[in-house]
Amino acid sequence: MEPLLLSKREKRRLAGQYADLCLTCGTCAGGCPVTGVDGLDVRKVVRLALLGLDQEVIDSRFPWVCTLCGRCEHACPMNIDLVKLLRSARGMRDRDKVPGVLHKGVAMCLKTGNNVGIPHEDFMFLLQDLGAELAEELPGFEVPVDKKGAKYLFTINSKEPFAEPEDMMFWWRILTAAGESWTVASKNWEGVNWGLFTGDDASMKEIVGRVVQNYKELECEYLVLPE
């Protein structure tokens, strides 16, 4: 076994600002449901980071099997920023090595304005069609799209128009019952930001920026985050 030189620590890149405060108590790992998967756990990840073995963490599946739920961080007696550490490991992977569809979703969102690439016309048609369906129950109902000066701007989880469109009606019913002034944007309406999950701050910021731009252009008072 190769000796681990303390000088290696200088090369450490994983963002765990307070990781060297770790007492190695294992509280974090003790409360985590995926401790032991692939022989790793969050306490070991902290040790690897402190020893400068960043690449081992980045190449492992652990930061992705972890759900970034923050239970470890909440329990940590030294309040170490464990979620930030694990998320930064995700961000340091080459984008083509991000598991599954997550990065593809980010790229799709940057390109089309939503994670699953629903074309503008299809989205407009769906809102109109579903709106007409709900109008049979609530006469006069239609989905307010790009309504300038509405009080609330709602984003939409693309999963709904993509796979479970009728679930959008739950909110529509509530907003109608409340007599609310609200709107959805016709473009960049995606409410899910997978850059958060892939550790991709630049894309995350761009996607948030587009939502903020809608909010400003439509002169809404509040942005509602339905997730």
Place this chain on the structure above:
Amino acid sequence: MKFLSVHDLLKQYLEEGRIKVDKSIHQELTTFHDPCNYGRKSERTFGHGYYEEPRWITQQCCENFVDMYPNRANNFCCGAGGGAWASPYVEERIFYGRAKAKQIKDTGAKLLIAPCHNCRDQIMKSLRKEYDFMDVEVKYLWELVADSLIIEPKDE
């Protein structure tokens, strides 16, 4: 820029009487899942965790409520957070969810409220089947409210 969460809005509507709900529609024992993002992570990032608001909203719509244990800041993740629902590590995601499944089953509840798309999908579409509790119905928080609405005819 002003923003608010769905919990703030639903609570406001109910408190101000802008919507009315009938809790007799949901008689069954009901429990609530704390999503990590609305709880722990919101608390850490924004200084406020949404623990009490969704419980209050749920109890406006349900007669019988029971909490899971542990709950609030110590709640277990559904197992599909952080993008895991869309990840290829399916076996690990289901393994992770065993803690959540046990918590839910231990309550004896027949209705579970989840105010997060991701948590709802993991519990409803995966964990119920994998851990054998198909008899527990799963609803979004806003689905529960929508299903409990008393729609009054409009005064024209």
